[in-house]
Amino acid sequence: MKAAPEAPAKARVAVFKLSSCDGCQLQLLDAEEALLALAERVDIVHFREAGDRSEPGPYDVTLVEGSVSTPEQVEEIREIRGMSRFLVTIGACATAGGIQALRNWQEEGLALHTVYPTPRYVSTLARSTPVSDHVRVDLELPGCPVDRGQLLGALTALLAGTVPRLSTAPVCVECKRRGYPCVLVTKGEPCLGPVTRTGCGALCPAYGRACYGCFGPMPDPNTAELARRFGELGLTGKQVAARFRFIAGWAPEFREAAEATEPQGAGVRP
Amino acid sequence: MTHRVAETPNRFVDIPSIARVEGEGALHIKVRGSQILDLRLEIYEPPRFFEAFLAGRHYSEVPDIVPRICGICPVAYQMSATHALERLFGVEPPPGTHELRRILYLAEWIESHMLHVHLLAAPDFLGYDSAIEMARSERAAVERGLWLKRLGNDLMAQIGGREIHPVSPRVGGFSKAPTARDLRAFLPRLEEAAGRILEVADWVGALPQPSFARPAELVALTNPDEYPVNEGTIRTTAGRVFESARFEEMVEEIQVPHSNALHARFSDGGSYSVGPLARVNLNADRLTPLAREAAGRAGLVLPTTDPFASTAARVAEVALAIEESTALIEGYRAPEPPQAEVTPRAGRAMWITEAPRGMLYHRYDVAEDGMIQAARIVPPTSQNLRHMEEDLRRFAPTVLDRPDAELGRLCEMVVRTYDPCISCATHFLRLEMERG
Numbered sequence: 001m002k003a004a005p006e007a008p009a010k011a012r013v014a015v016f017k018l019s020s021c022d023g024c025q026l027q028l029l030d031a032e033e034a035l036l037a038l039a040e041r042v043d044i045v046h047f048r049e050a051g052d053r054s055e056p057g058p059y060d061v062t063l064v065e066g067s068v069s070t071p072e073q074v075e076e077i078r079e080i081r082g083m084s085r086f087l088v089t090i091g092a093c094a095t096a097g098g099i100q101a102l103r104n105w106q107e108e109g110l111a112l113h114t115v116y117p118t119p120r121y122v123s124t125l126a127r128s129t130p131v132s133d134h135v136r137v138d139l140e141l142p143g144c145p146v147d148r149g150q151l152l153g154a155l156t157a158l159l160a161g162t163v164p165r166l167s168t169a170p171v172c173v174e175c176k177r178r179g180y181p182c183v184l185v186t187k188g189e190p191c192l193g194p195v196t197r198t199g200c201g202a203l204c205p206a207y208g209r210a211c212y213g214c215f216g217p218m219p220d221p222n223t224a225e226l227a228r229r230f231g232e233l234g235l236t237g238k239q240v241a242a243r244f245r246f247i248a249g250w251a252p253e254f255r256e257a258a259e260a261t262e263p264q265g266a267g268v269r270p
Numbered sequence: 271m272t273h274r275v276a277e278t279p280n281r282f283v284d285i286p287s288i289a290r291v292e293g294e295g296a297l298h299i300k301v302r303g304s305q306i307l308d309l310r311l312e313i314y315e316p317p318r319f320f321e322a323f324l325a326g327r328h329y330s331e332v333p334d335i336v337p338r339i340c341g342i343c344p345v346a347y348q349m350s351a352t353h354a355l356e357r358l359f360g361v362e363p364p365p366g367t368h369e370l371r372r373i374l375y376l377a378e379w380i381e382s383h384m385l386h387v388h389l390l391a392a393p394d395f396l397g398y399d400s401a402i403e404m405a406r407s408e409r410a411a412v413e414r415g416l417w418l419k420r421l422g423n424d425l426m427a428q429i430g431g432r433e434i435h436p437v438s439p440r441v442g443g444f445s446k447a448p449t450a451r452d453l454r455a456f457l458p459r460l461e462e463a464a465g466r467i468l469e470v471a472d473w474v475g476a477l478p479q480p481s482f483a484r485p486a487e488l489v490a491l492t493n494p495d496e497y498p499v500n501e502g503t504i505r506t507t508a509g510r511v512f513e514s515a516r517f518e519e520m521v522e523e524i525q526v527p528h529s530n531a532l533h534a535r536f537s538d539g540g541s542y543s544v545g546p547l548a549r550v551n552l553n554a555d556r557l558t559p560l561a562r563e564a565a566g567r568a569g570l571v572l573p574t575t576d577p578f579a580s581t582a583a584r585v586a587e588v589a590l591a592i593e594e595s596t597a598l599i600e601g602y603r604a605p606e607p608p609q610a611e612v613t614p615r616a617g618r619a620m621w622i623t624e625a626p627r628g629m630l631y632h633r634y635d636v637a638e639d640g641m642i643q644a645a646r647i648v649p650p651t652s653q654n655l656r657h658m659e660e661d662l663r664r665f666a667p668t669v670l671d672r673p674d675a676e677l678g679r680l681c682e683m684v685v686r687t688y689d690p691c692i693s694c695a696t697h698f699l700r701l702e703m704e705r706g
Contacts, residue, residue, distance in 0.1 A: 019318055021339060026434060098318075098338075100318040203431045204431070204445075207431045208446040
């Protein structure tokens with residue numbers, strides 16, 4: 001296990017973006033007063049969405065949003081790793097490949113042709129993959145988007161020289177704690193709460209709907225049992241697989257769960 | 271007869287990564303003497319292929335998929351999609367849904383516009399690299415902007431569960447609607463916001479801003495009796511009028527080698543521009559009293575095609591959003607039930623709403639069982655890209671006497687005043703035709 005950085009007087013923090021919607025780094029801009037306070041404690045030396053400053057490494061803490069989906073990004077993430085003491089992936093794209101990993105199951109090149117008439121202009125890889133497929137990652141923050149409290153908490157902990165521990169409990173635990181009626185039991189909706197890690201505050205059940213797994217799998221989820229239950233609720237194998245093949249569908253646990261229900265091949269290719 | 275051409279070296283101005291925009295783009299300018307030899311707004315934001323993987327998904331998943339195109343304007347995507355699908359399915363959402371959606375969307379305008387005005391645009395006018403730098407001397411202004419932005423964010427989170435990728439908007443309405451009490455709790459803050467936005471207007475009016483007159487065809491939705499948000503008829507400053515269903519007939523998209531985003535233009539070849547500047551020009555008589563006052567104090571004189579007037583237009587729209595949300599919340603009754611029953615039906619669904627950055631077109635081809643067969647999404651930034659490049663070609667020659675760094679910075683400001691959302695513009699535009 002790698003030690004967290006000691007807290008220097010002014011830690012150098014960098015924010016990078018790969019393939020993504022900007023939503024996770026927007027959580028930093030949305031932190032507003034906390035961002036201004038943070039900017040006083042650390043040196044934000046690279047954050048293109050916030051400003052022109054773009055200094056090379058070394059960085060004490062690097063936040064990376066987005067998945068790796070072009071040959072250029074494979075190089076870029078290696079360079080970023082080389083300049084970073086502590087590399088943190090923020091959100092479902094960087095941590096699990098993101099919603100754009102849905103193309104990983106499509107026939108190679110299909111997506112490219114559907115969207116662009118002259119594909120040769122566009123540089124892209126056949127697959128959208130998480131950062132950890134390419135370089136060592138020190139901390140992964142899940143979520144689509146990443147939770148702002150979790151992000152600021154993790155940054156604060158790292159800057160204080162400790163490694164934050166994130167809850168790995170399922171959404172169900174949060175749901176029960178808050179006393180929300182179970183949407184799986186009371187409404188018979190295919191809720192992914194039993195296998196999805198918490199962090200969102202059980203948002204979807206709070207808003208009267210089934211969790212769709214945007215925080216990705218908890219460790220050792222019992223996806224087989226949940227898939228069986230979804231079948232009892234009347235979902236076809238294809239529909240069950242589609243529940244798993246979604247925002248965090250390329251995460252190994254969800255990928256395998258979908259594959260077990262509706263084999264497609266691509267999902268298990270190395 | 272031969273000409274002797276003086277050997278003037280080429281001058282290159284390269285901005286490899288444009289700062290303070292959403293997404294990734296670069297600007298390359300090649301100049302010889304007083305001539306622009308080449309100017310390219312390069313969009314290298316990688317494609318994410320939303321249109322390709324929307325095919326094969328169930329219609330009910332669309333409001334959870336499309337917001338992921340953009341973290342800054344997720345509600346815009348949810349609204350264009352849900353309206354399109356409801357219209358196809360013949361679904362009438364419960365009474366009160368129209369108002370609740372308008373409040374949610376206006377809250378996104380507040381959040382997005384205040385982000386742009388304070389964090390992305392203002393540092394340009396005052397010569398700072400970022401709002402973080404700017405906050406050292408303009409702390410009160412930055413904090414006021416962030417306070418207003420937080421109000422938009424909080425209102426979105428109250429209605430949608432969270433401000434980035436809200437969870438409650440569904441085809442047919444909302445999975446859960448806030449109570450009247452939940453929303454009325456925002457009234458004191460909205461009242462305070464009405465005062466603060468006028469302070470922002472004064473501040474923006476006093477900023478040293480460039481101006482740049484150029485011809486432009488501005489395009490926006492219009493309604494007889496309200497400022498356009500979730501619906502409307504398309505009108506342009508050149509007098510074109512058409513409904514969203516004819517959008518694909520009227521507009522074509524072309525692929526250019528230096529951009530991962532397609533460029534949109536009218537089928538007769540004309541480029542056009544969408545966004546707050548277009549909206550205020552085409553809906554000037556639908557601005558609310560507070561919006562008029564904010565516009566006046568921010569220095570907005572209508573009609574105008576000056577792209578730099580967009581900042582004042584955003585301030586006017588935030589004033590409108592504050593005033594309208596207040597009235598909508600005062601008259602709000604929670605829709606009950608929050609979501610109408612939906613029975614899918616086969617066909618083509620099309621709709622346009624006004625995203626913070628301009629018109630957002632969605633089209634879905636749906637099978638009888640509710641599965642999406644094909645999708646096409648034309649976001650505002652791809653409609654503006656061609657116009658942006660044309661603006662730069664006109665603007666750059668007027669500032670060629672400046673040193674490279676300043677020339678680059680000024681051109682970057684032209685790009686930024688559009689508030690381009692490059693993640694939106696990239697990777698999901700489907701081309702129907704190609705020109706050699």
